[in-house]
Amino acid sequence: MTVLTDPQIQTLRAAVDRIIPEDDYPGAWGAGVGEYLGRQMHGNPQFPRDIYRAGLDALDVEAQLQTGEPFCALSAAAQDDLLAQIEIGRVVSSWQVDPAAFFAFLVHYTMEGYYSDPDNGGNQDGIAWKMIGFEVRG
Amino acid sequence: MTQYDVIVIGAGAGGGVVAAVLAEAGKRVLLLERGRAQSFDELGRDHLRNHRLSQHGHSTGPELDGNPRVFVDPAGQERVLQPHEDGYQNNAAAVGGGTRVFGAQAWRFLPQDFQMATTYGVPADSSLADWPIGYDDLAPYYERAEWELGVAGDEGNRAIWPRSRPYPLPPMSPGRQGVVLRQGLASLGWDTRAVPLLINTEGYNNRAACIRCQHCVGFACPTDAKNGTHNTVIPRALATGRCELVTEAMVTLIDTDSAGCVSGVSYVDREGHHHQLQAAAVVCAAGAIETARLLLNSASRMHPRGLGNQHDQVGRHLQGHYYAGAAGLRAEPVFDGQGPGVSTATCEFNHGNREVIGGGMLADDFIVLPIILWKRMLPPDLPRWGQANKTFMRENYRRFLQVMGPVHEIPSPEARVTVDTSVQDRWGLPVARLSGTTHPETVRTAAFMVERAQDWLEASGVTRVWSRKPGLYLSAGQHQAGTCRMGADPRTSVVDTCGRVHGHDNLYVADASVHVTNGGFNPVLTILALAYRTAEQIAHSG
Numbered sequence: 001m002t003v004l005t006d007p008q009i010q011t012l013r014a015a016v017d018r019i020i021p022e023d024d025y026p027g028a029w030g031a032g033v034g035e036y037l038g039r040q041m042h043g044n045p046q047f048p049r050d051i052y053r054a055g056l057d058a059l060d061v062e063a064q065l066q067t068g069e070p071f072c073a074l075s076a077a078a079q080d081d082l083l084a085q086i087e088i089g090r091v092v093s094s095w096q097v098d099p100a101a102f103f104a105f106l107v108h109y110t111m112e113g114y115y116s117d118p119d120n121g122g123n124q125d126g127i128a129w130k131m132i133g134f135e136v137r138g
Numbered sequence: 139m140t141q142y143d144v145i146v147i148g149a150g151a152g153g154g155v156v157a158a159v160l161a162e163a164g165k166r167v168l169l170l171e172r173g174r175a176q177s178f179d180e181l182g183r184d185h186l187r188n189h190r191l192s193q194h195g196h197s198t199g200p201e202l203d204g205n206p207r208v209f210v211d212p213a214g215q216e217r218v219l220q221p222h223e224d225g226y227q228n229n230a231a232a233v234g235g236g237t238r239v240f241g242a243q244a245w246r247f248l249p250q251d252f253q254m255a256t257t258y259g260v261p262a263d264s265s266l267a268d269w270p271i272g273y274d275d276l277a278p279y280y281e282r283a284e285w286e287l288g289v290a291g292d293e294g295n296r297a298i299w300p301r302s303r304p305y306p307l308p309p310m311s312p313g314r315q316g317v318v319l320r321q322g323l324a325s326l327g328w329d330t331r332a333v334p335l336l337i338n339t340e341g342y343n344n345r346a347a348c349i350r351c352q353h354c355v356g357f358a359c360p361t362d363a364k365n366g367t368h369n370t371v372i373p374r375a376l377a378t379g380r381c382e383l384v385t386e387a388m389v390t391l392i393d394t395d396s397a398g399c400v401s402g403v404s405y406v407d408r409e410g411h412h413h414q415l416q417a418a419a420v421v422c423a424a425g426a427i428e429t430a431r432l433l434l435n436s437a438s439r440m441h442p443r444g445l446g447n448q449h450d451q452v453g454r455h456l457q458g459h460y461y462a463g464a465a466g467l468r469a470e471p472v473f474d475g476q477g478p479g480v481s482t483a484t485c486e487f488n489h490g491n492r493e494v495i496g497g498g499m500l501a502d503d504f505i506v507l508p509i510i511l512w513k514r515m516l517p518p519d520l521p522r523w524g525q526a527n528k529t530f531m532r533e534n535y536r537r538f539l540q541v542m543g544p545v546h547e548i549p550s551p552e553a554r555v556t557v558d559t560s561v562q563d564r565w566g567l568p569v570a571r572l573s574g575t576t577h578p579e580t581v582r583t584a585a586f587m588v589e590r591a592q593d594w595l596e597a598s599g600v601t602r603v604w605s606r607k608p609g610l611y612l613s614a615g616q617h618q619a620g621t622c623r624m625g626a627d628p629r630t631s632v633v634d635t636c637g638r639v640h641g642h643d644n645l646y647v648a649d650a651s652v653h654v655t656n657g658g659f660n661p662v663l664t665i666l667a668l669a670y671r672t673a674e675q676i677a678h679s680g
């Protein structure tokens with residue numbers, strides 16, 4: 001089974017926590033999006049593993065090249081700036097995958113983990129549903 | 139001697155009704171369904187794998203592997219798709235077909251819906267046509283469907299359907315969103331009515347009442363209060379002892395003899411064994427895309443272009459429903475968690491709109507799952523991620539309100555199902571190839587309906603309203619219809635006014651394929667009513 005490297009996990013965690021930041025409710029990682037993505041990577045044959053891993057590596061290289069620091073070490077504001085550039089495909093390093101497509105994929109999967117049912121691995125204890133007020137009563 | 143009086147292909151909406159009527163009339167019926175009979179627990183409540191959002195698959199088939207289709211986009215680009223992917227135009231494959239997990243809206247079509255060409259004329263390049271039968275022909279069968287399956291509703295402030303009997307069940311009471319939207323309709327002076335639902339608002343047919351849960355459309359019902367064919371007519375058919383239901387049975391061919399007469403069907407069972415069975419009559423009820431595919435794949439020496447296809451009509455006029463709608467936010471929360479959510483509609487704009495052809499019904503929505511709100515319904519100018527996105531979800535999930543409805547499509551003969559011999563399914567059969575788009579007039583009508591949806595929300599105290607502009611595309615999906623159009627003239631239709639395939643004595647179609655046009659309403663009650671009518675004809679024809 002393929003797993004992410006430690007640096008990939010750190011980049012992932014930092015990125016998804018900018019996609020859904022923590023406030024008085026958990027951010028993406030704290031709500032279980034990492035678990036959701038792990039299950040997708042291993043259980044969903046259509047999960048784009050290559051884009052996922054190559055994109056995480058490229059994100060880190062991009063951060064290093066632009067700031068001299070790994071992505072996960074940047075301030076929240078600097079991470080947001082960098083992600084906003086990647087979202088529109090504006091990068092300086094050479095990416096093996098389309099940066100905008102990678103970021104759109106990461107945003108979608110982060111949201112799926114956060115807002116879908118807890119049985120998928122994210123939204124643990126239904127925390128996202130409590131936050132927005134979706135109640136399952138029957 | 140033939141083994142069965144009738145073989146019915148597909149245990150969905152139409153097929154379920156046909157099986158019950160014929161078994162109760164004394165016929166020996168075989169009902170073949172490629173899907174399974176699944177319990178509520180098996181179907182589950184996966185927010186990413188259901189027939190509302192099939193992001194990574196669905197709980198109700200068809201299986202992701204081995205069931206491809208080819209989709210040709212408007213630019214001519216071909217793609218091979220799996221069932222859960224956009225463009226596949228999927229519907230559920232299960233005992234009950236679409237009705238296993240549907241939203242249960244149970245609308246009759248209006249009298250004018252059967253006379254679109256007479257009412258509006260025929261736009262160039264469209265295949266808009268009148269039905270060969272009218273509302274009055276179908277009215278008794280609408281009533282039967284309403285009473286035998288169980289529909290809750292009322293006629294609201296304006297009776298627009300001639301009907302001889304009321305609905306058997308009282309309407310679903312409106313939740314907070316329904317109350318707000320009814321106030322909006324009242325202030326506009328628009329037609330206002332409860333959405334008729336195939337849902338038990340009280341105990342009915344020995345099953346319980348709806349408990350107003352939050353997972354209705356796209357899911358199975360926890361109290362079995364949603365009335366599909368799987369829990370009404372199919373059990374009735376089986377109770378006669380004359381109907382046999384085989385699940386995971388994929389019909390591969392409708393067999394014809396050397397004279398070209400239909401003799402039975404071939405199917406593959408769940409172990410992969412092939413069977414060939416004989417019957418005095420065969421009824422196709424596999425849904426609009428699969429029925430067309432099966433007729434085309436059943437070509438033989440006497441029927442080189444497929445069954446019923448001597449005039450190249452099978453598979454044409456594929457249609458479904460554009461959905462026109464608008465969304466917005468109320469200052470006060472409208473979410474109250476009372477399922478199914480949909481309760482309130484207006485038929486103000488189904489017809490009589492000066493600028494456009496036809497129109498459609500508008501209604502409020504089912505409870506929107508959080509991930510669906512995020513994926514499909516956010517305002518276009520909202521950032522897609524970050525704190526602003528999270529704050530929006532948090533502050534507005536309960537204030538979000540949307541109205542929408544199916545637009546009566548103007549069909550095009552170029553929107554069609556053919557078979558693609560270069561791509562095969564797991565049984566080695568050519569798959570359905572879907573191409574073309576709806577007629578551009580549909581887009582105009584949809585744009586008009588979007589504006590009416592906006593008007594309704596604005597009159598309902600909604601502060602910020604947004605909607606998407608409709609474009610031109612192929613629409614079929616869960617409301618797929620039209621591929622074996624009913625008509626008196628074999629050159630322009632596939633089945634006669636009874637649902638019998640032109641040129642055949644014993645081959646029928648009893649699903650949404652026969653719709654000439656698809657109404658400005660969700661189609662299932664019309665499919666059920668037509669199936670009652672066709673089944674009665676078969677029962678009487680010996």
Ligand SMILES: Cc1cc2nc3c(=O)[nH]c(=O)nc-3n(C[C@H](O)[C@H](O)[C@H](O)COP(=O)(O)OP(=O)(O)OC[C@H]3O[C@@H](n4cnc5c(N)ncnc54)[C@H](O)[C@@H]3O)c2cc1C
Pocket residue numbers: 147148149150151152153170171172173189190229230231232233234235236237239240241242243244245355356357387388389390423424425426428429432616617618648649650651659660661662663665
């Ligand atoms: C989530 C959802 C919500 C919906 N909500 C509504 C609603 O609120 N109101 C409404 O009016 N409509 C609704 N619909 C649509 C409605 O369910 C369909 O219009 C209706 O079920 C179509 O009926 P049919 O008889 O044409 O085909 P189906 O019900 O699709 O039945 C066809 C059956 O044939 C089987 N089959 C296909 N090929 C073969 C083969 N070769 N061999 C054996 N079996 C085969 C299929 O597996 C299927 O079970 C909804 C559908 C879905 C999925």
